[in-house]
Amino acid sequence: MALPANIGPAPFNIVRLSHVVLTVTDLQASRAFYVDVLGLQVTEETGTRISLRAMEERGHHCIVLEQGDIAVAHELGFKVHGEDDLDRAKAYFDQRGLPTEWAEVPHQARTLRTRDPQGIPLEFYARMDRLPPIHQKYALYRGVKPLRIDHFNCFSPDVGEAVEFYSSIGFRLTEYTATEDTDEFWAAWMHRKGGVHDIAFTNGAGPRLHHVAFWVPTPLNIIDLLDLMSTTGYVANIERGPGRHGISNAFFLYIRDPDGHRIEIYCSDYQTIDPDHEPIRWDLKDPQRQTLWGAPAPRSWFEEGSVFAGVTPRLPRLKATPIIAP
């Protein structure tokens, strides 16, 4: 298994992950979860659509909730450096034979939509409406005090293929697991913005969205959220944690929104900005890669995820062995 070069020039310049639209089946129930419990700020609200940002973000939205009949995830959104990067992106995806189209998206300038080779819907833009800073309006902080969207994590039917593709558009590998016998990627964490990841992939029936993660100031904010959720009717929405991941070294908590979309609350990973930053390989037999402190994840965490709108997941190429079950 060859690791990606991690240093070469990319065909276009992706700055960071940006946002995702989630269809939810009860908009007011979701509003209560994302706004009153998590503490995201409403930037626009209609009867069928709510746009949200975290405390430190100046872009118009990082999560958009849309009322619908079934809970699905839509395009994973990324910000590129300039308008010309969009043109270079289109040329690149066209050349790879991937579908492209220009979309009109509220509060975003020209937006390019495509799909990755496994079918994950992606969108890219250079400019989104900017809002005044609120990070020092401390009276607005609530819930877990979310500061910014941190990353996406997806089930992938072929992680090796995902690593190849995202490397080709400039993502850098920071940590990974690989099968010992066949030396193939089992899971991979890849970044653009200088942390452990903007997007990660784990072997599983996919493509599906495993979770969207938000960065918070300290582990105590995560403890505050647990106390709040467990005494306001959300104890069943707590899925896993708190704990520290071996991979990424992050302090984490996984929760489920009213439709089951999974949100990770996350802090304390590390800086990976050096172009010669060496990826860390973890042994699939090492349980500490998942939880440094040893506690196992529940089955749901391994099996459940949000389907992307119109994308049928397929079984993964690699099968789980008892050691790495499920």
Place this chain on the structure above:
Amino acid sequence: MALPANIGPAPFNIVRLSHVVLTVTDLQASRAFYVDVLGLQVTEETGTRISLRAMEERGHHCIVLEQGDIAVAHELGFKVHGEDDLDRAKAYFDQRGLPTEWAEVPHQARTLRTRDPQGIPLEFYARMDRLPPIHQKYALYRGVKPLRIDHFNCFSPDVGEAVEFYSSIGFRLTEYTATEDTDEFWAAWMHRKGGVHDIAFTNGAGPRLHHVAFWVPTPLNIIDLLDLMSTTGYVANIERGPGRHGISNAFFLYIRDPDGHRIEIYCSDYQTIDPDHEPIRWDLKDPQRQTLWGAPAPRSWFEEGSVFAGVTPRLPRLKATPIIAP
């Protein structure tokens, strides 16, 4: 089921829990655990015995480790107000038909030993050697930064009987669970020093010592301990947590020493000093009584404990039902 009065005069004045002697089978392995990992301070050390105190304590010892062939717990130690309280205590235990004897214990003045009606060995003293304060010697703080011993927790074959006895010597009930059908005590938390407990009892094969708890400054110290243990060969010694108990509202972690003696790291319970402080009753069917955040405890936590030297545990009077298993 009648609750104890909680206010009446006690036959003698117990100030607080104080210390326990634990027999360990590899003194140096235990030293590494209690001193290098937990951060307790050695106050006296010989080839077969190590005395320890926490950072805020001025008494000579809160834990004494003794080399031996089998891992057992010895007398639970309590400090009484004055020497005359020891005489009143002896008179009270004699009148209850419990065995009493005066013991010579290093660094303690006159020490009274007895057993509670279920066989738990107890000792009482009024004066222990006092040491200079070290709570502002910050260069000595290590590990989890333990500030003081907080409480004992025991399996009891008859919690109702334990509540009656400890109430009779002045302990006050703060929280408890009771069976719904027969309205009998299932577990009880009782205090002298103004927190949720100096000692607690849970229905189970006993008497056995379930754990000894130490108070630490904040949940972040517990996270630091988890990180330290999980990267220095102690990951298997992490048994349960971190989490927040419903009962006591404490943020907790349970770990096992090299012999399996269980230590709880604990912070953030509440003040219970009012004589009219009302006990809180929890429903045995409410899983949040154990972990507010919903995560279950492992089987070992319900089943395993330290035997007291020379005391044969017996089966509990109340049997667990599936709801409250085990």
Place this chain on the structure above:
Amino acid sequence: MALPANIGPAPFNIVRLSHVVLTVTDLQASRAFYVDVLGLQVTEETGTRISLRAMEERGHHCIVLEQGDIAVAHELGFKVHGEDDLDRAKAYFDQRGLPTEWAEVPHQARTLRTRDPQGIPLEFYARMDRLPPIHQKYALYRGVKPLRIDHFNCFSPDVGEAVEFYSSIGFRLTEYTATEDTDEFWAAWMHRKGGVHDIAFTNGAGPRLHHVAFWVPTPLNIIDLLDLMSTTGYVANIERGPGRHGISNAFFLYIRDPDGHRIEIYCSDYQTIDPDHEPIRWDLKDPQRQTLWGAPAPRSWFEEGSVFAGVTPRLPRLKATPIIAP
């Protein structure tokens, strides 16, 4: 200078400090400060009077705000163990030649009022209306998340005399400063409930109330309060801190309410419950007694305090020297 015995029997049994009534000149402005900023909970409210409790308290009030023309403090309230302690207290104060009277106080049973020898108005009660616990209603936590009232601090014109009096009614000395030349008390911290203090006295024009303190979970809550106050129009109400006191080892912040009544936010002192707990003497020339980290307090902190209703302060017996100015 003789230290008080700290162990003898008291004429009556004081459990802890309990509450104080403050007259404020703009009740709604004070409500915003104590409720919206600090996070105390309203337990009763009329057009002229607001009763407050902290998150962990079950008694009806720890602070009562009363509308009035000038900002003053009223009786310092203490809870005693039982009704008979009130009778013993009356007998004791009568015998000392101090004024006593029974007062009707809303939500309190029989209440005894008196004055200490320097004129501080005091009140004692055994029973106050009890309210349901809210310490696990995490949705109610706001502001600094105040858990409980912790202590009073007063300017005293004669600290030695104050120590003698409060020792005589059972308060125990934990830390103090004394003049080096004449070996007289300069400041003293005294407790009933097992922390560093329920009440403290500092040499100065008095008697006046220097501050009322509230206990909070961790230093991070104090940082949260600073962020909140400094971005909601209360930056001028921040007087001193954050810092750590040498004396008491507490992490502290001093703020002023809209009338200038001083509130301390406080965490992390230590347990002092042992009857043989040794007081710590600090050198008046040691600036770390005030701030362990070295930063000086502002002049206002040394000079300003709340007058007790109807009590004219007098100059202190001991004059400040340049070393311990002001």
Place this chain on the structure above:
Amino acid sequence: MALPANIGPAPFNIVRLSHVVLTVTDLQASRAFYVDVLGLQVTEETGTRISLRAMEERGHHCIVLEQGDIAVAHELGFKVHGEDDLDRAKAYFDQRGLPTEWAEVPHQARTLRTRDPQGIPLEFYARMDRLPPIHQKYALYRGVKPLRIDHFNCFSPDVGEAVEFYSSIGFRLTEYTATEDTDEFWAAWMHRKGGVHDIAFTNGAGPRLHHVAFWVPTPLNIIDLLDLMSTTGYVANIERGPGRHGISNAFFLYIRDPDGHRIEIYCSDYQTIDPDHEPIRWDLKDPQRQTLWGAPAPRSWFEEGSVFAGVTPRLPRLKATPIIAP
């Protein structure tokens, strides 16, 4: 006053600030400060030179201490993306008429040295020796648990000129102050790596190094450092803080090493990676720009700094007015 474009292409690609060499007059005293107190890790040590890294860094050094007769600072080190960036950098500086030379620096590949227009010595490299990760070796964490070098801050005799120069090599402005009457830069924060700054400039006699900053996990680590320093003989080395800056929103502490070199301990600024990230302008009359909570900085903080070896500071072009003194 025109703000820099912040988006245009740079002549070469700087990744981040990297390191600095400090001459110290007592190497063992400095070792005690940086290693035992701060908690930096020694990566190489001789009788006259000690190399240090922080816990999350894989490059060989972020601070190098060199024994010498007078305490001075040397080149501010920056990492560039690739070897060809060094050639482009040389061409750029040559064209600007700035001195350039290739230097041999231990553990660094080809290193380019130059000076900025005001005389600050700079060095650039693409490759430094890489060391194995230690961020999960929790037994090594000590002191303030420094994670990584965060930024340099310099006194500048002409901040407007500094902004022009660093903008021209790709630094982006995040926050700044400007004079109201003449609308000229007074202070500026500029970044490459996506936080508030890699380097900042404040109007003052210069060029001099005001401080080097390290990133730590949470404010509690800064409190731990304060407790440690104030009880191990370093209380006089605490200069300012803890507090929160208005500018950058960071929680900060400023300390002085045994020679007076200033170190900032820093956490919780925000992500600035968007190319259209809008700089924040602060009013020079607003004291909250310096300390959000209102406490003023001591005079030493405004006046003292480390001289760069061989560089004579000159008076600043703009004079302080009483409002912004000193």
